[in-house]
Amino acid sequence: MLKAAIIGLVALVIGVLTWKNRRSSGRSAEGLWSVGILAIGAVYAIGYSLRMPIPNPVDLISFVFHPVYKPIVDWLGIQV
Amino acid sequence: MTQNQQMMNGSITTGQMGKLHIMFTLGSAALILPTMVTVIAKQDSWITMIMAVGLNFMFLYAPLELAKRFPGQSLVSYTQQILGRAAGMVYTVLYLFFFLVLTAAVFRNMGDFVGTSVLPETPRWFIHIAFMLIVMYGVALGIEVMGRSSEILFVWVFLVFGAVFALLTNKMQVSNLLPVLADGWIPTIKGLYPITGFPLAEYVYVMMLFSCVRSEDLGKLKRAMWMSSVVIGISGLSIALLLLLVLGADLTLRSPFAVYDMAKEIQIGEVLERVEITVAMIWISTVFTKAMICFYVLCLTTAQLLRFSTYRPLILPLAFIIVPLSLVIYRNTAHTNLFAFAIWPVFGCVLGLLMPMLLLAAAVFRKQGTPSGKGMKDTQQPEQERGGTSSEANSEQRVTAPEQRNGSERKESMSTVQVEKS
Numbered sequence: 001m002l003k004a005a006i007i008g009l010v011a012l013v014i015g016v017l018t019w020k021n022r023r024s025s026g027r028s029a030e031g032l033w034s035v036g037i038l039a040i041g042a043v044y045a046i047g048y049s050l051r052m053p054i055p056n057p058v059d060l061i062s063f064v065f066h067p068v069y070k071p072i073v074d075w076l077g078i079q080v
Numbered sequence: 081m082t083q084n085q086q087m088m089n090g091s092i093t094t095g096q097m098g099k100l101h102i103m104f105t106l107g108s109a110a111l112i113l114p115t116m117v118t119v120i121a122k123q124d125s126w127i128t129m130i131m132a133v134g135l136n137f138m139f140l141y142a143p144l145e146l147a148k149r150f151p152g153q154s155l156v157s158y159t160q161q162i163l164g165r166a167a168g169m170v171y172t173v174l175y176l177f178f179f180l181v182l183t184a185a186v187f188r189n190m191g192d193f194v195g196t197s198v199l200p201e202t203p204r205w206f207i208h209i210a211f212m213l214i215v216m217y218g219v220a221l222g223i224e225v226m227g228r229s230s231e232i233l234f235v236w237v238f239l240v241f242g243a244v245f246a247l248l249t250n251k252m253q254v255s256n257l258l259p260v261l262a263d264g265w266i267p268t269i270k271g272l273y274p275i276t277g278f279p280l281a282e283y284v285y286v287m288m289l290f291s292c293v294r295s296e297d298l299g300k301l302k303r304a305m306w307m308s309s310v311v312i313g314i315s316g317l318s319i320a321l322l323l324l325l326v327l328g329a330d331l332t333l334r335s336p337f338a339v340y341d342m343a344k345e346i347q348i349g350e351v352l353e354r355v356e357i358t359v360a361m362i363w364i365s366t367v368f369t370k371a372m373i374c375f376y377v378l379c380l381t382t383a384q385l386l387r388f389s390t391y392r393p394l395i396l397p398l399a400f401i402i403v404p405l406s407l408v409i410y411r412n413t414a415h416t417n418l419f420a421f422a423i424w425p426v427f428g429c430v431l432g433l434l435m436p437m438l439l440l441a442a443a444v445f446r447k448q449g450t451p452s453g454k455g456m457k458d459t460q461q462p463e464q465e466r467g468g469t470s471s472e473a474n475s476e477q478r479v480t481a482p483e484q485r486n487g488s489e490r491k492e493s494m495s496t497v498q499v500e501k502s
């Protein structure tokens with residue numbers, strides 16, 4: 001729980017600083033995108049620290065390419 | 081300096097590009113790849129490594145041709161030019177996903193190695209965060225610093241590999257290579273499968289980095305990349321041969337980090353021993369370069385897709401995604417082997433070979449770009465005439481606009497001074 005709180009706090013500080021920096025440069029859209037990506041990362045990191053199930057892109061790739069790689073692995077004759 | 085290079089914070093020479101490419105390929109591949117190939121090709125894995133040199137050229141062909149057609153432009157820019165804005169953005173998002181997974185996988189490989197062999201008591205998250213901090217610093221400094229640091233590290237990498245080679249000559253047994261082609265050519269050809277994904281399909285990163293090569297050096301780019309492919313081929317062959325000669329096929333395929341275990345064999349009397357940590361340091365330096373390039377390319381692709389004026393505001397947010405992702409990307413060693421061995425080559429071949437080839441075919445068919453690879457203005461002029469489909473073109477127009485305004489103001493003030501004088 002403490003880890004999650006620290007991650008959230010750090011993300012909040014970085015987000016505020018990034019937003020202020022971009023807004024002062026007259027690029028608010030960049031600030032919004034940056035803070036949005038940071039929020040996704042922070043949720044991901046907090047989810048990991050709380051041992052919650054978080055989406056893994058490798059599972060998506062495995063699912064999509066399942067019909068292709070299975071025959072290849074069988075042809076190669078390796079056990080993975 | 082071209083428009084892209086302004087965003088990338090500098091430009092590099094073809095020599096630096098070649099060295100970055102060598103470091104990128106040797107990073108992680110040198111330590112993990114021999115085991116993967118030896119599992120399939122056994123004692124003939126060195127023949128597989130020779131055959132892989134040809135594949136190097138095949139995977140670099142489409143990116144080099146696209147770089148020639150669209151000099152000074154990156155993947156994000158020319159895909160939108162070739163395919164149109166919407167399709168180009170979808171195409172780029174796929175690559176964004178690829179670079180995201182690749183960066184996380186490189187961090188995970190490094191974390192696994194350091195956590196298993198060098199710092200077994202240290203928590204993995206700490207290793208990943210510490211490594212990420214250094215990578216972030218390197219990426220923030222820009223491509224020129226990365227190019228120069230790769231030039232320094234390049235010399236040390238080859239010095240240490242040379243020293244390891246020399247110190248292990250007394251442990252080599254030629255009988256380990258026998259029998260040659262005992263099961264025919266098929267296992268040797270099958271051994272190419274993991275190589276196609278790791279590292280060959282990862283070469284697609286060059287489609288982002290070629291745009292930062294100095295425009296006056298672009299003519300030499302192809303030669304530099306071919307040369308680096310030859311160096312990579314010779315290095316891969318040397319490592320595979322050395323592993324087989326020293327450890328033999330059985331030990332090599334059982335070791336997750338065979339080169340590191342091979343360095344443990346170095347023992348000259350009681351004077352020189354435990355030098356494997358030197359190999360670990362060198363390996364970490366190559367993986368550092370690879371991680372830096374992957375993360376840089378990820379930041380740059382995101383920045384160009386979202387039309388940022390610079391990629392720097394994205395470094396911290398993307399680091400927040402990469403670190404936890406690298407910790408969860410593989411569940412265990414079996415899952416790592418399944419993904420790296422079986423799935424990644426298929427996924428990599430689609431994005432690293434098939435899609436660039438299709439993009440090149442579309443560019444040729446639609447007569448986009450300049451086949452002769454003439455100056456940048458030739459390719460960007462039609463784009464601006466069509467209303468500007470390139471993300472960098474738009475973002476750089478915004479960046480250069482104040483300077484142009486200042487320039488025109490200066491001209492105006494100069495002309496008023498001349499009028500006053502007259």
